[in-house]
Amino acid sequence: MVQSKTDLFDEELKTQAAWFKVLAHPARLKILQYLSEANSCITGDLSEELPLGRTTVNQHIKELKEAGLIQGHIEGVRTKYCLNPEKITEVKSIIEQFLSGLNVGDYECK
Amino acid sequence: MVQSKTDLFDEELKTQAAWFKVLAHPARLKILQYLSEANSCITGDLSEELPLGRTTVNQHIKELKEAGLIQGHIEGVRTKYCLNPEKITEVKSIIEQFLSGLNVGDYECK
DNA sequence: TCAATTTGACGTATATTTGCGTCCAAATAA
DNA sequence: TTATTTGGACGCAAATATACGTCAAATTGA
Numbered sequence: 581m582v583q584s585k586t587d588l589f590d591e592e593l594k595t596q597a598a599w600f601k602v603l604a605h606p607a608r609l610k611i612l613q614y615l616s617e618a619n620s621c622i623t624g625d626l627s628e629e630l631p632l633g634r635t636t637v638n639q640h641i642k643e644l645k646e647a648g649l650i651q652g653h654i655e656g657v658r659t660k661y662c663l664n665p666e667k668i669t670e671v672k673s674i675i676e677q678f679l680s681g682l683n684v685g686d687y688e689c690k
Numbered sequence: 691m692v693q694s695k696t697d698l699f700d701e702e703l704k705t706q707a708a709w710f711k712v713l714a715h716p717a718r719l720k721i722l723q724y725l726s727e728a729n730s731c732i733t734g735d736l737s738e739e740l741p742l743g744r745t746t747v748n749q750h751i752k753e754l755k756e757a758g759l760i761q762g763h764i765e766g767v768r769t770k771y772c773l774n775p776e777k778i779t780e781v782k783s784i785i786e787q788f789l790s791g792l793n794v795g796d797y798e799c800k
Numbered sequence: 801t802c803a804a805t806t807t808g809a810c811g812t813a814t815a816t817t818t819g820c821g822t823c824c825a826a827a828t829a830a
Numbered sequence: 831t832t833a834t835t836t837g838g839a840c841g842c843a844a845a846t847a848t849a850c851g852t853c854a855a856a857t858t859g860a
Contacts, residue, residue, distance in 0.1 A: 665794035684775035
């Protein structure tokens with residue numbers, strides 16, 4: 581019997597792991613990076629920036645949207661995307677929280 | 691220069707995404723956290739700390755070992771595991787590098 | 801109105817991850 | 831020696847992720 585057992589871990593670890601997973605694909609990192617560098621919404625085909633088909637890119641966009649990291653605004657027949665600064669800040673904080681817990685400054689292997 | 695800037699850039703994204711992926715499972719986060727909190731090598735059965743079977747935990751340990759984040763030392767019939775502080779520091783730096791690139795301080799959605 | 805454009809929804813095929821059972825080698829205890 | 835403990839190697843099956851083709855709705859221009 582093979583099942584997903586992730587719900588057996590405590591909430592904090594699950595949340596942290598889930599955020600790492602959202603960021604665990606170069607296409608999604610690239611989209612975030614692009615939107616950040618544009619410092620604005622961009623219209624239309626993000627897929628031209630990536631070595632992937634349009635629908636695949638859309639899939640990644642959808643994941644980022646569902647995670648709340650980006651927002652889409654419909655403008656006529658097009659859609660503008662932009663980062664959600666609040667959520668980005670939140671994620672940074674959550675990840676930072678985990679990483680800072682790995683205190684290796686005085687780590688000793690005994 | 692053998693590679694174009696674009697290629698180097700993509701390599702960087704792939705590396706960053708790969709590290710996020712290593713951390714994208716609560717079991718692996720838990721293992722790292724446990725080793726960190728123990729502030730030492732621990733001997734033997736980490737699976738008692740996790741809601742997973744021994745072989746499954748071993749699988750996650752193997753991934754962390756292959757990623758270089760932890761080290762195993764054989765002691766007779768047992769194995770001691772400990773964090774690899776250098777690698778942990780390196781990963782922190784790589785992740786920090788990506789996150790700090792998402793500069794939302796003056797982000798404007800135009 | 802009608803055709804073209806844009807983009808999301810849906811389905812599908814493939815690849816990868818996850819969880820675990822089984823077996824085996826090495827060290828140790830009896 | 832033999833039995834036991836420990837943990838890695840291997841392989842299987844289910845779950846999930848990835849990539850993309852197709853289709854339909856909405857908007858816009860002719």
